[in-house]
Amino acid sequence: MxxxxxxxxxxxxxxxxxxxxxxxxxxxxxxxxxxxxxxxxxxxxxxxxxxxxxxxxxxxxxxxxxxxxxxxxxxxxxxxxQEKVEDGEEISYxxxxxxxxxxxxxxxxIQASDGHWPSETSGPLFYMCPMLICIYVMGIMDTILSPEHKKEMLRYIYNHQNEDGGWGLHVGGHSNMFCTTFNYISLRLLGEGPEVEQLFRSRNWIRHRGGVTSIPSWGKTWLSILNVFDWSGSNPMPPEYWMLPTWLPIHPLNMMCYTRITYMPMSYLYGKRFQAPLTSFILQLRDELHTQPYCQINWKKARHMCAMEDLYFPHPFVQDLLWDTLYLLTEPLLTRWPFNKLIRQKALNETMRHIHYEDENSRYITIGCVEKVRNNPSGDYKSMFRYMSKGSWTFSDCDHGWQLSDCTAENLKCCLLLSLLPPEIVGKKMEPERFYDAVNVILNLQSKNGGIPAWEPASSYYWMEVYEKYLPST
Structure with a gap:
């Protein structure tokens, strides 16, 4: 139990x-x-x-x-x-x-012994598959996961399968190619056979929509790592962006922090073109998930393909133009000598430096996890495109390390209310300096237009939003 x-x-x-x-x-x-x-x-x-x-x-x-x-x-x-109030009855004090x-x-x-209230981080259905791909590629599946762990993971995946055979982006979402493919692969990695009825239905869902060539870019990346997809079927994610001057609009500094932290390892893996060793199991997955022989797939065409269920916003013309330029002109140069040594390897080293910094400063929880942060990120955090965090609160615990304006404001309000109550009831009051730190971090998170974002001040340019809005889409 x-x-x-x-x-x-x-x-x-x-x-x-x-x-x-x-x-x-x-x-x-x-x-x-x-x-x-x-x-x-x-x-x-x-x-x-x-x-x-x-x-x-x-x-x-x-x-x-x-x-x-x-x-x-x-x-x-x-x-x-239990109190019951009839229709039309006035609610008494x-x-x-x-x-x-x-x-x-x-x-x-239901309060835990350390003071917090536990809760499931329910919702997204795309977290499990990347972890399973990683431990499969490393050959440590049975070392990391006990039979009981696998049993509960299978139960969770099956419990959230939609009636049409697919899985949604979250537990209540409509089926899409991204999560249907991810959960199908998760079931296969956990030992389920392709003949299982639930897998048969999900495989039909995928194949009736042309197979996994129309999975979104994040899915293309992970399938390439698993060797079920070819890296040439992904649009470029060059690690060289981390070496660009920060004043350029396309520098990762100007991305939202979630996008930036996600792009970081993806650009490294893309630059390395890492793929799992080819096995009979991988060959089976290729046959199950593609609608044509693997060797006949037009990977160049697959780059821009995206299933209708996954296409929330059509690609602007300039986005496809940029991708095509990188794909046809830049990548062939950066993957060949001497540029692969002079530029690509240097970019990979810089990207890995950012990855290590993020891991170490979040105690390997990273931004995806969601008490009080008493210090700013260590070292020269500004060069790592991090922002001040001293005085803030995070989503869940101190180890996480990423500041949030709304969590800080909510907890600051709670501490101010607690400071009005007798210490013998609520304990020692928080030092005034901590209140000042919290107010300071909220004010410093304010953007130039007056708004206060969740994570960090807006660093991109307004003209980029306007430009993208009126561009023709593909």
Missing amino acids: WRLKVGDGGNDPYIYSMNNFVGRQIWEFDPNAGTPEERVEVERLRQNFINKRHKENSFLSADLLWRLQFLREKKFKQSIP EKASNAMRRGAYFLAA
């Missing part, structure tokens, strides 16, 4: 924390855990989710498994009766107070 542990590093020497793992959640499987009644209840909750998944559009788990664990550990019994007390009593019962 799976049990949720909080504030625990798992005795792993490679995992470290700046705040004793406060807010960290890990699931551990204990074959001896739980009473027979608890096991029956867990299976009932699982089956109930499956039954309601499509009938009631109930996409989220509601965290019922860990709530069941916490409530039983604390021997919780709701002693405050007493009923409102009782309802609030009832809710607060329940919230206190």
Whole structure:
């Protein structure tokens, strides 16, 4: 039976924390855990989710498994009766107070021992596949994942398959090529055979739309790494951009931080043209996911292909023109001697320097994970295109390290309210300097137009947005 542990590093020497793992959640499987009644209840909750998944559009788990664990550990019994208000009835102060007390009593019962409230990071359905591709390529699948881990990963993927056989960008989304392909590959990497009924339906969904050549660029990158796609079928992602002057509009500095951090490793892998060794399993995937023989695919044409379900915004003409210029003129030069040594290798080294910096400053959590940040990023953080973070709050815990204006504002407001309450109830008040630091980081995140973005001040140019808006699309 799976049990949720909080504030625990798992005795792993490679995992470290700046705040004793406060807010960290890990699931551990204990074959001896739980009473027979608890096991029956867990299976009932699982089956109930499956039954309601499509009938009631109930996409989220509601965290019922860990709530069941916490409530039983604390021997919780709701002693405050539920208040009911009839239609047209005026809500009294007493009923409102009782309802609030009832809710607060329940919230206190599901609070973790380190003070936070656990929650599933539910939604996106494209996180698992890249991890599985990486550990498959490294040959450590069975070392990293136990049979119980694989079992639960399979359960999760199957639970969120749509009725048409595909998977959406998130648990409630319509099927698209990106996530349908990713989850199909995940199932195959986890040991499922192509004859399984759910895989048969998802494979039909993919092939009826022309196969995976129309997967978006992020998918093309990961399929190229797995050797199910050819790098020549991807539009260029040159690592040389990291060496450009920062005043150029196309420098990664001017990208949104999420885009920049995603582009960083993608540009490195593109520059290296890394691919997994060809195996019989890879050859099977090629046959399953493509609608024509692999050797006959027009990779040059595949670069601009994108499934209708995935095309949220058509490519502007100038974007395709830039890609074609890089593909036809720049890349052939940078991949040949002496430019592959003089320029490409230098760009790869610079890109890897940025990757290491981001990993080390986020304790290897990176921006994707979502307490207080007491210091700015280490070293010359401005040269790494990072922004001041001292005084801010992140999404979840101190180790993450990326400042957010809204999280900072919300937590600042909470601390100001707590400062008005007696210390014997809420504990020691926060030092005034910390309030000043929080206000300072919010003000410094403000952009020139007066708006306050989530992560960092806008660094791109307004004319680029206007220019893109009125360009003809392909």
